[in-house]
Amino acid sequence: MLPVVMAKFRAILQLDDLTTDVPFIKHLPSIPGFPIVGNLVQLGSEQPRRLAELSKKHGPVFQIRLGNKRFVVANTFESIKQLWINNQSSLISRPTLHTFHNVLSSSQGFTIGTSPWDESCKRRRKAAAAALNRPSVVSYMPFVDLESYVGIKELVQQLGHSESQVDLDPYPLFQRLALNLSLTLGYGFRIDGSIDNELLREIITVERGISTLRSTSNNWQDFIPLLRLFSKRTNEASDLRRRRDVYLEHLLQKLKDRISLGTQVSCITGNILQDPECKLTHEEIKSICVTMIAGGLDTTPATILLGIAILSGPQGASLQTKLLEDIHKTYSDENAWERCLEDEKCEYVKAFCKEVLRFWTVIPMSLPRVSIKNVVWQGAIIPAGTTFLMNAWAADFDADHFKSPHEFTPERFLDIPEGSGTQHFAFGAGSRMCTGSHLAYREMYVTFVRILIAFEVLPAKDPAQRPILAGPLECNANPSGLSIEPKAFKIGFRVRDRVRLEKWLEQSEAATKHIER
Numbered sequence: 001m002l003p004v005v006m007a008k009f010r011a012i013l014q015l016d017d018l019t020t021d022v023p024f025i026k027h028l029p030s031i032p033g034f035p036i037v038g039n040l041v042q043l044g045s046e047q048p049r050r051l052a053e054l055s056k057k058h059g060p061v062f063q064i065r066l067g068n069k070r071f072v073v074a075n076t077f078e079s080i081k082q083l084w085i086n087n088q089s090s091l092i093s094r095p096t097l098h099t100f101h102n103v104l105s106s107s108q109g110f111t112i113g114t115s116p117w118d119e120s121c122k123r124r125r126k127a128a129a130a131a132l133n134r135p136s137v138v139s140y141m142p143f144v145d146l147e148s149y150v151g152i153k154e155l156v157q158q159l160g161h162s163e164s165q166v167d168l169d170p171y172p173l174f175q176r177l178a179l180n181l182s183l184t185l186g187y188g189f190r191i192d193g194s195i196d197n198e199l200l201r202e203i204i205t206v207e208r209g210i211s212t213l214r215s216t217s218n219n220w221q222d223f224i225p226l227l228r229l230f231s232k233r234t235n236e237a238s239d240l241r242r243r244r245d246v247y248l249e250h251l252l253q254k255l256k257d258r259i260s261l262g263t264q265v266s267c268i269t270g271n272i273l274q275d276p277e278c279k280l281t282h283e284e285i286k287s288i289c290v291t292m293i294a295g296g297l298d299t300t301p302a303t304i305l306l307g308i309a310i311l312s313g314p315q316g317a318s319l320q321t322k323l324l325e326d327i328h329k330t331y332s333d334e335n336a337w338e339r340c341l342e343d344e345k346c347e348y349v350k351a352f353c354k355e356v357l358r359f360w361t362v363i364p365m366s367l368p369r370v371s372i373k374n375v376v377w378q379g380a381i382i383p384a385g386t387t388f389l390m391n392a393w394a395a396d397f398d399a400d401h402f403k404s405p406h407e408f409t410p411e412r413f414l415d416i417p418e419g420s421g422t423q424h425f426a427f428g429a430g431s432r433m434c435t436g437s438h439l440a441y442r443e444m445y446v447t448f449v450r451i452l453i454a455f456e457v458l459p460a461k462d463p464a465q466r467p468i469l470a471g472p473l474e475c476n477a478n479p480s481g482l483s484i485e486p487k488a489f490k491i492g493f494r495v496r497d498r499v500r501l502e503k504w505l506e507q508s509e510a511a512t513k514h515i516e517r
């Protein structure tokens with residue numbers, strides 16, 4: 001009788017939650033914390049910066065406790081390389097968190113990026129990886145052509161007939177570009193509407209809200225279960241889930257209607273739905289759909305926007321000169337617009353893309369991992385089941401690896417031989433590295449080349465409207481989110497050669513005529 005009473009007593013008071021999921025790891029530095037909350041208060045909302053400061057005193061890798069969960073955090077380029085790459089078969093799973101997994105994803109299944117490693121995750125990751133590998137991405141270039149053409153055409157419309165500089169915020173154009181590409185690949189159709197289209201804005205708003213619920217910095221109820229009784233986060237999560245269900249259902253139904261009418265075009269979900277050999281369940285297909293939508297929506301547009309922001313900054317003019325020289329040397333003046341779809345031969349543009357990814361590391365704390373085997377780190381045995389956090393921001397600004405890391409210098413990525421391994425951690429690393437990196441990279445390359453040849457990028461006339469160019473944490477409007485949400489700013493654009501640009505736009509219009517609008 002007494003043990004039953006005691007068990008109930010413990011359950012009511014949630015005393016079991018006072019102990020951590022993984023016991024204290026011997027021989028691994030630990031950051032002293034407070035009872036119950038652990039290190040939650042100390043880390044605040046700007047976790048990457050605080051963790052990097054702590055690593056100066058406690059070493060590159062240490063353990064922290066957030067409520068009842070223990071985490072191992074790596075903060076330098078070398079330590080991440082050793083843990084994430086040399087131990088990639090161990091660091092292959094993902095944690096489950098209360099708000100995200102129990103409340104938010106209960107009706108849609110988890111995205112691939114939030115799924116623990118099991119047979120189902122393996123199947124879904126394989127299907128997504130096949131659809132997003134290098135050769136597949138080459139076959140999507142007509143869609144990249146269409147979306148970048150539509151975006152630039154709208155930019156030109158916003159500039160009007162002005163031959164001088166016009167200042168505007170191009171972020172919504174890049175958001176539509178990324179979302180439409182994901183929808184085209186996922187469902188075989190896009191949202192043909194202005195940047196204010198209701199469905200487009202709803203998807204962008206909801207996915208942004210969900211991204212905030214995935215971060216480790218402001219979801220205390222994930223680590224202190226007692227808070228779940230009072231948390232307004234749970235209501236927010238339920239609301240976002242309901243709104244996400246509505247558009248996911250709408251998109252899937254639209255695809256199914258097309259399949260029954262025979263009007264569908266080849267796409268990831270359609271191909272899976274029509275494949276009699278397909279081993280994926282309905283739930284798994286839904287998970288791939290959500291992954292396609294969520295995967296590139298926060299990340300790619302922010303990365304492109306911040307790359308363009310750099311071009312409008314103090315270094316902008318000299319960077320544009322070097323980039324244009326490279327483009328003109330590699331392609332002729334006339335056909336760069338078209339040729340950038342076919343290959344990635346501009347070495348300086350490629351280095352610029354990598355530096356944009358490094359300098360703006362838009363997921364500063366990457367996505368957490370869980371180990372499935374023991375990992376040994378400098379004499380400490382880190383048991384299977386431990387959650388690992390990659391401080392990608394700290395690693396990408398690690399002065400022991402990158403010379404003058406706070407300077408934006410594409411040259412650092414020139415002349416690096418193929419096969420040199422991970423050059424930055426914007427896409428994570430190892431076994432669960434970003435599956436969409438080839439697609440994201442191509443989107444960036446094409447968008448940068450086309451913007452550069454079409455427009456002169458200038459600082460906004462009003463200094464108060466200019467972007468903050470110090471780095472991802474400084475420019476972030478939502479420090480408690482998983483990914484960077486740039487604070488609003490404007491960029492000046494001036495058309496370089498209107499006649500030539502009109503010709504390029506007509507060219508893309510003709511080349512993409514066959515794609516349904």
Ligand code: HEM
Binds near residue numbers: 182436
């Ligand atoms: C500049 C753009 C992008 C950035 C910076 C980025 C960054 C990341 C990061 C940091 C991770 C975690 C990797 C790790 O744990 O090591 C990730 C995972 C992932 N990303 Fe991306 N991503 C981008 C674009 C995309 C796109 C366009 C897609 C697909 C449409 C995509 C799909 C995924 C998927 C499916 C995962 C989960 C992989 C897994 O858990 O196995 N990403 N991404």
